[in-house]
Amino acid sequence: MKNINFRKQLVSNDFLRSFALLASGSVIAQIITILISPIVTRLFTPEQFGLYTIVITAMSLFGPVICLKYDMGIVNAKSEREAFSLILLCGIMIVPLSLLISILYSMTVIRGNYSLLQLWGYIFAIAMLLITYGLNNILLAYNNRHGLYKIMSSVTVIKSLVNNILLVLSGISKLGVIGLLGSQIISSLVGLKRQSKSLLGNIRYGKNIGFIEMKQVFLDYKKLPIFNASSALITTSVYSSINLFIAIAFSAQQLGLYSLSYRVLGIPFTIISANIARVFFNSATKEFNSRSNFSKTFKSTLILLIITVVPIILIIAIFSPWLFSTVFGVEWANAGNYIRLLAPMFAIRLISESLTTSFIVSKKQNIELLFQSMLLLGLLIIYTLSYFLNTSIEVFLVYISLLYLLVHGIMIFKMYKISKMKIN
Known part of the structure; x- marks a missing residue:
């Protein structure tokens, strides 16, 4: 029993050490971006x-x-x-x-x-x-x-x-x-x-x-292009189509404001999600190969994400209107208001996408494809309604956030269930 506990502690320490190495680089990179951004937004x-x-x-x-x-x-x-x-x-x-x-x-x-x-x-x-x-x-x-x-x-x-x-x-x-x-x-x-x-x-x-x-x-490895590439293309279409829709339905100026708010909210994504996803994939694969499931890695990673992501996104949302007008300049003030509307979307997305390699580990990539298809369909409905009803960009962003909360919330629950399954 002592040996088992020691091995578990060792795996946990390796995970945190690997994440710390990756995150440290991302943190420094984002600090550089944050320090330079007030200059760039004025140029x-x-x-x-x-x-x-x-x-x-x-x-x-x-x-x-x-x-x-x-x-x-x-x-x-x-x-x-x-x-x-x-x-x-x-x-x-x-x-x-x-x-x-x-x-x-x-x-x-x-x-x-x-x-x-x-x-x-x-x-x-x-x-x-x-x-x-x-x-x-x-x-x-x-x-x-x-x-x-x-x-x-x-x-x-x-x-x-x-x-x-x-x-x-x-x-x-x-x-x-x-x-x-x-x-x-x-x-x-x-x-x-x-x-x-x-x-x-x-x-x-x-x-x-x-x-x-x-x-x-x-x-x-034919499942990777069939399921993962298809799912990833739908995923990127989901996020990228928002940019294209704003450019078509609103204006280049509002797209610029949205892009800055997206960039700021993307800071925790770059530091946390992208790095945790890489380490999680490696650790979950090792656990799956030895135990035929990866529930321990999934639960510990999910808890780490929740206690890290939620406070960070909440703080950004609270201070963003003041922060943008003060730091980036008056013409960027509305981007701070956009952040408040987008915060729920980014929080749930950050947690969910850190764990989506669960579908690769369990060889159930078709399920991820289904979820991403649902999300894309929901977005197309929102685009159609927003365009023909001539809604404001603020209302449009609220609809987007609510859709993400629903679909990604269900996806996280499904990944949790999959992580506990014994798969041979």
């Missing part, structure tokens, strides 16, 4: 942020699925050889998919009185953002496989520092949307070399991998 207008958001939405929408989710298989591949087969498979997908998506998105979504040169500029920007996003996904998955959280953490800090310095310089230079996009692209490229150190050190496992081996992993 760029809400309209410029709105136009930038329309372009960057392409990355948010398609970036997570640019490898068709085969990058998720790298984490729990049975061998290094298999992991490198998946890496090569992901690598050959990124460029053609990025180019195709960037052309189609620019032709259909980015509309206006743009010259051919400007349109090709947007196509190039989107393609570069997607390619770097895909490479980053591969490296993050491989480093997560080997528990290299210190490297992952340091890269997060470097990218944030570079991005914010470039934002200030481009703002001073009056580069507008070009400066915003350029800063994002360059910062995305930074850190790839450092993050690829471990992968390059084990490159011998990837030698002489041919078509047959890539075809084998393509088939062995």
Whole structure:
């Protein structure tokens, strides 16, 4: 009994240590962003942020699925050889998919009185953002496989520092949307070399991998593109469609205000959810392999999320109206009011999305797909009603928050039930 308790304590300590390493980098990165944001919001207008958001939405929408989710298989591949087969498979997908998506998105979504040169500029920007996003996904998955959280953490800090310095310089230079996009692209490229150190050190496992081996992993992990990529695309469509709807139904200025409120509420998401999700996936997989369920990891992670997330979101919601007008400038004051309306949505989403790899661990990805489809359907109904009833943006955001509370609340309960099941 003492040995069992010791092992449980060791697992718990490893989880917290891994999370602390990842979170420390995210915290430093977000502190840099917070310190620089009052300068940036005075160098760029809400309209410029709105136009930038329309372009960057392409990355948010398609970036997570640019490898068709085969990058998720790298984490729990049975061998290094298999992991490198998946890496090569992901690598050959990124460029053609990025180019195709960037052309189609620019032709259909980015509309206006743009010259051919400007349109090709947007196509190039989107393609570069997607390619770097895909490479980053591969490296993050491989480093997560080997528990290299210190490297992952340091890269997060470097990218944030570079991005914010470039934002200030481009703002001073009056580069507008070009400066915003350029800063994002360059910062995305930074850190790839450092993050690829471990992968390059084990490159011998990837030698002489041919078509047959890539075809084998393509088939062995076919559930990832069928269920996880489909679910992730619906998930990103859910969040990205809000940006696009605001741009269509309201204005670029209101989209800029919304994007800033989304960015501020995204701070705890970046620090907590994204990092806990990686560590949870690793720990839950290990528990599942040894016990055929992962209830202990799920319950401890859920409790940690609740006691962390709820107070943070509550504090942000209470002080946001005063904070935005004081720190970011008077023209950004309404973004603080948007935060109060969006707080319930972000709290439940932050908790839920930290745990959604439960569906991968239990091999029940079809259930996640069902939930995300429900959420997308609910959003489409809200979009239709809001558009034809000509509702205000405040009422629209209240509807969105209520929908998220309902669907993600049910999803968390379902994941809890799944975590207790014995699955062979």
